[in-house]
Amino acid sequence: MNAPTEPRDWGTRAQRRSQRQARVAIALGSALRGKLVSTDQAVALLHAVLEPFDRVCLEGNNQKQADFLARALVQLDPQCVHDLHMVQSVLALPEHLEVFELGIASKLDFSFSGPQAGRLAQLVGAGRLQIGAIHTYLELFARYFVDLTPQVSLIAAHSADAQGNLYTGPNTEDTPAIVEATAFSGGIVIAQVNELVDQVPRIDVPAGWVDYVIVAPKPNTIEPLFTRDPAQISEIQVLMAMMAIKGIYAEYGVQRLNHGIGFDTAAIELLLPTYAESLGLKGKICQHWALNPHPALIPAIEAGWVQSVHSFGSELGMEDYIRARSDVFFTGADGSLRSNRAFCQAAGHYACDLFIGSTLQMDLQGNSSTATLGRIAGFGGAPNMGADARGRRHASEAWLKAGREARAGRTGAAGTPRGQKLVVQMVETFREHMQPAFVETLDAWQLAEQAGMALPPIMIYGDDVTHVLTEEGIANLLLCRTDEEREQAIRGVAGYTALGLGRDRRMVENLRDRGVIRRAVDLGIDPRDATRNLLAARSMRDLVRISGGLYQPPKRFRNW
Amino acid sequence: MNAPTEPRDWGTRAQRRSQRQARVAIALGSALRGKLVSTDQAVALLHAVLEPFDRVCLEGNNQKQADFLARALVQLDPQCVHDLHMVQSVLALPEHLEVFELGIASKLDFSFSGPQAGRLAQLVGAGRLQIGAIHTYLELFARYFVDLTPQVSLIAAHSADAQGNLYTGPNTEDTPAIVEATAFSGGIVIAQVNELVDQVPRIDVPAGWVDYVIVAPKPNTIEPLFTRDPAQISEIQVLMAMMAIKGIYAEYGVQRLNHGIGFDTAAIELLLPTYAESLGLKGKICQHWALNPHPALIPAIEAGWVQSVHSFGSELGMEDYIRARSDVFFTGADGSLRSNRAFCQAAGHYACDLFIGSTLQMDLQGNSSTATLGRIAGFGGAPNMGADARGRRHASEAWLKAGREARAGRTGAAGTPRGQKLVVQMVETFREHMQPAFVETLDAWQLAEQAGMALPPIMIYGDDVTHVLTEEGIANLLLCRTDEEREQAIRGVAGYTALGLGRDRRMVENLRDRGVIRRAVDLGIDPRDATRNLLAARSMRDLVRISGGLYQPPKRFRNW
Structure with missing residues (x-):
């Protein structure tokens, strides 16, 4: 009764992580230098990292958006990557719903969908998207540490240095919660950044918590949501x-x-x-x-x-x-x-x-x-x-x-x-x-x-x-x-x-x-x-x- | 009506921070190398940093204790440092109350005082200590970002590198919340560590969030509170x-x-x-x-x-x-x-x-x-x-x-x-x-x-x-x-x-x-x-x- 009832492999998280990293190394070859991925390899990177049914956090904050990675995500082949379970606080960009229309993702746990609320209702009605639950922000973050831990997170930062240290600057927002849950559970963290610099103005996320950094062709979207004339x-x-x-x-x-x-x-x-x-x-x-x-x-x-x-x-x-x-x-x-x-x-x-x-x-x-x-x-x-x-x-x-x-x-x-x-x-x-x-x-x-x-x-x-x-x-x-x-x-x-x-x-x-x-x-x-x-x-x-x-x-x- | 009613200096936090740093530089001289302070200078460091009525977080977690810094704190001269307002989650060590007995601190906001509960009641009865409030942990952390922001935090980590990056390891506990509130509000973060290493096993707190690091003469106290035979x-x-x-x-x-x-x-x-x-x-x-x-x-x-x-x-x-x-x-x-x-x-x-x-x-x-x-x-x-x-x-x-x-x-x-x-x-x-x-x-x-x-x-x-x-x-x-x-x-x-x-x-x-x-x-x-x-x-x-x-x-x- 005291002994395990069946033999169990206790290193599955670490193994999946290594396998993802190995696939990336093969797929990208010289387009991968340390943690840095060439801008034109975003789709290849995601194809190599993602597996069907992965829980994925695509950083959609209230204001800051990992928009470059969102655009890469909708270019994946749904034959290879499908049924992703998206766990992200905000649906703001068209791509946040396109992943469901394209069959790349099928399940959603989220907090807010202001600009996409109508389209979201249509997709639910059409059976293209299953909502796990609607949360308040802190509740969703809490579940990142319990039963909705992301296996892959696609985040946005302002800049990175060559080691992968990130500067999120004024719009740090959800990033620390997302990264901590992912990085300390054997997950993969991919950051899009606006620029690569010799030294970041301050370190908001240490390089050790980040797996891949990719420079986006243009700065990430930020909306001035709180300004009222x-x-x-x-x-x-x-x-x-x-x-x-x-x-x-x-x-x-x-x-x-x-x-x-x-x-x-x-x-x-x-x-x-x-x-x-x-x-x-x-x-x-x-x-x-x-x-x-x-x-x-x-x-x-x-x-x-x-x-x-x-x-x-x-x-x-x-x-x-x-x-x-x-x-x-x-x-x-x-x-x-x-x-x-x-x-x-x-x-x-x-x-x-x-x-x-x-x-x-x-x-x-x-x-x-x-x-x-x-x-x-x-x-x-x-x-x-x-x-x-x-x-x-x-x-x-x-x-x-x-x-x-x-x-x-x-x-x-x-x-x-x-x-x-x-x-x-x-x-x-x-x-x-x-x-x-x-x-x-x-x-x-x-x-x-x-x-x-x-x-x-x-x-x-x-x-x-x-x-x-x-x-x-x-x-x-x-x-x-x-x-x-x-x-x-x-x-x-x-x-x-x-x-x-x-x-x-x-x-x-x-x-x-x-x-x-x-x-x-x-x-x-x-x-x-x-x-x-x-x-x-x-x-x-x-x-x-x-x-x-x-x-x-x-x-x-x-x-x- | 639209103009400021009186001229105001908007840089007081930054000025106080610079003044504290300048006092440390003078007091420690060559005992300060970068962020590293010689072990025998702990009391001098605290004397230089602290001012009367400062809000201070002395890291008393549920398990991990910044005990070396606690022992230094009780050696301060109450003529110079008095009426500190302690904002810390746990009172566990005798020194956590001694600061009040000695007149170094006078006000307390906290969460738990298990081992010191009797002595705490005595001090309150004797009028040596004013309790702001008793909180649940997350409530106290929340107030760190609103009306109980620490001006100085004295924390414990397992190891540090020469730059001041910290490894808190398994007992990270309250440290990220304390450090974030202090470091991003112009406060001073002082870390005691068990050892200085060439490279920390992982970075739990980036060096940029830490002001001073001091190697303690022995490893910080940790209690196995959750073990039941x-x-x-x-x-x-x-x-x-x-x-x-x-x-x-x-x-x-x-x-x-x-x-x-x-x-x-x-x-x-x-x-x-x-x-x-x-x-x-x-x-x-x-x-x-x-x-x-x-x-x-x-x-x-x-x-x-x-x-x-x-x-x-x-x-x-x-x-x-x-x-x-x-x-x-x-x-x-x-x-x-x-x-x-x-x-x-x-x-x-x-x-x-x-x-x-x-x-x-x-x-x-x-x-x-x-x-x-x-x-x-x-x-x-x-x-x-x-x-x-x-x-x-x-x-x-x-x-x-x-x-x-x-x-x-x-x-x-x-x-x-x-x-x-x-x-x-x-x-x-x-x-x-x-x-x-x-x-x-x-x-x-x-x-x-x-x-x-x-x-x-x-x-x-x-x-x-x-x-x-x-x-x-x-x-x-x-x-x-x-x-x-x-x-x-x-x-x-x-x-x-x-x-x-x-x-x-x-x-x-x-x-x-x-x-x-x-x-x-x-x-x-x-x-x-x-x-x-x-x-x-x-x-x-x-x-x-x-x-x-x-x-x-x-x-x-x-x-x-």
Whole structure:
């Protein structure tokens, strides 16, 4: 009973690794010098390395893309390389789906597919692609170390030296997590780089963790996803931002927070040195951030509001500004940003008191989702940061107050004192094309049925949402005690949508008396004051000026 | 309004860093060659680097200790260096508290203080030490990137080369998280190493992230914390392990899990190739682990039960075994383990379906704590892994089933379908000295009052516990619908403790009929079968034999 029941070969990982390396040596011949592979040999390299059914991480980050390797991957012969299991955080490029259309890959575990959500749904519908699961980023990284360990990773770095040391620079993003999981499990790491240099500015990934380096014919794609032109912020967004600042940030004393992508939160960032300053809140809120380097945060930084920013990734055009503000940003010895999505997601989960995000749809339980029919969009970082961090044990004012509100009057296990994360959903009652944001049933349910998912793809669960903020006011769900109260609190800020109009007026007024619902006027905010004049920057040009010329927006944002 | 309100110097971090480096250069003179500092200059180095009120991470991991630097730290002159704010995961060495007694440090943020818990409580009582907060590991690491970023880190590595590249080897543990937070925020990283070598076996930390390297006069302390001698496993523990396997692991089909430290879980590991095999469970449970390399897992690995193990740290004596089983463990190109506490905690939180741990006290709400009067013991990894991971979105059988049980019949937000992590508390009804494990009020409450904590130091909240397992049976709290049911379910497995005797017999029998409480006999387990003969190894010698002589236990465990 104690002896092995069958003889087992314990070196299979090491053997497969050697076999892959041997195939590469034969296939490439003199096109391989040390770890360096000639640019024109990318397809040959992948053919030699990959085997059918391999688990492969093709680095698709939120911003940085291993696009050259993606283009090589779709040129493989599906007779030789097929049924790959792709485990990558983001589907951004057309090639990320082409591998499935071509039969090179067949299974997918991922986090976010924003730009490719429609095509992804079509492929699933056509049976060309099996989704393992949709994850939040840190969850996918976690599985890299348990049951989704990549056997081959195709990553992107800025530069490499002859030994194979990599410089990922400002857009380090997912790379350390991917490489560590692959390199320390007998896998193969292939890096595309923009250039080969004598000495990298700093070593982000040691050469010992990298197997092959290939210089791409052009620099890897990076998208400035987090840049929002202040010129496009509406006065409704200014009003909502004022309510967020006065009704939530100041109310709870939120010092550590994450902001998502979008105009709603950009408006908040741009009101800090103006509106929030006028309320005497400087130093009392918003000092520590888990955030990409949003240009919209420049005025607040310049006005001395911000003590620290740790970032998931970087943002194009912010390089010189970051270098000149190294007291605020995490930077390397070379002066450029060190981002790290895994650590920043951990920071967003465990060290932030507030997450604020936008959604497309919310139901009367407070569940929200950006999944709409015909689009499998994924979750990104929202579930990780927009969930109560139940493992958290350190206290802060904001967290304790939210916990007190949630637990007052409760008994038993639910009444045991505990803090709670503030999770705010910020949404206008109608989104574009006059689609109501509040719905009886989320599209997610029908999508789950269509795609055969075990559960509907809910991004933030109603159980975790603490505040719903619309132009009609703030619903504080922490103070609700019954399903009915929660439903009426949500209807109470749902305005002229069908669900809003279906509210019980008396109950809503009662909730307003109790402070569960607070309208602008209840917060002492006159909606007529909500003008764009309050924005610390009203254009991209303002941002550049306030940065002292350090911020250099990408061309598409330069309209002067 | 858009301009800075006052002129600000944006390079303070970089300036402080340069000043520290300049002081070191002056103080050490020729005792500094590149990054290498002479062994006899440790105190001088720290004196030159440190400033009052610095946030300092003195690497105290769970196992590996920067003990030489700790001994240097307590030799500093408190007139010059005082009021340090220590931010370190574990207090293990006497020096970790001496810095407070001597007035060198005054504030502490930490995770675990097992061996020093009593002395820590005394120091807090005497006002010599202010606790910021007690964290779970990943939470503390998260704060390193937000509001507890170390300005100076004192770390331990196995070896370094002349450039300062570090080899942390099997006990990498917290090092990457500490170094990344410090090195990329203008801080100073000082590494003690056991030896200087021409070439490190692999680079775990690149030289560019390290400021000073100093060779310690003897190798750093490492404790074999996770080794349990099978000879000491009791038949009650065998019985409880049988119930865990049949009543929980098999019931939910748990494939991915974490085991804590202790004899209870060692017994489970040792029953896999015997009892669990006889139930036909091989391949159906326990294939993927987030776990230190427990020697007790050797028989299950040898019998082919285990596909992968990712580890927080390593375990002394397991080096050769790990090297020879690289298909199972994460290893580097040098063949030795690559552990990483941050990633393994993420894996435990997001990629495991079950956490099972032990506790000292549990109340009738299911809250449990290892804090007892006069001891501030901290939490370690338990809160992070023993909490429902509410950001998780990928499904597994185990997770879906637990979620269905928890939500059946519920309405509103609480009724929205969602999975749930299995969190099992395994505890004998009486612990040593016949102290009951079940208590009306946790000592944690009184401790919170004594130490001025905002909340009682609860390790696992009743809200997150799904099963309580004692020698009397399993209480499935997922199926409880009221405070009273939960209370009676816990009383129902509390045996002859006062709380157990206070149960409502009729209600407990009703809970048993409903399957909320399951006794051994209900599971088809005859307690007379629970003998030590079922253990796949009954001694350390057995473990060595089963490992084919690859496992080499530390001396204290060698009794033959």
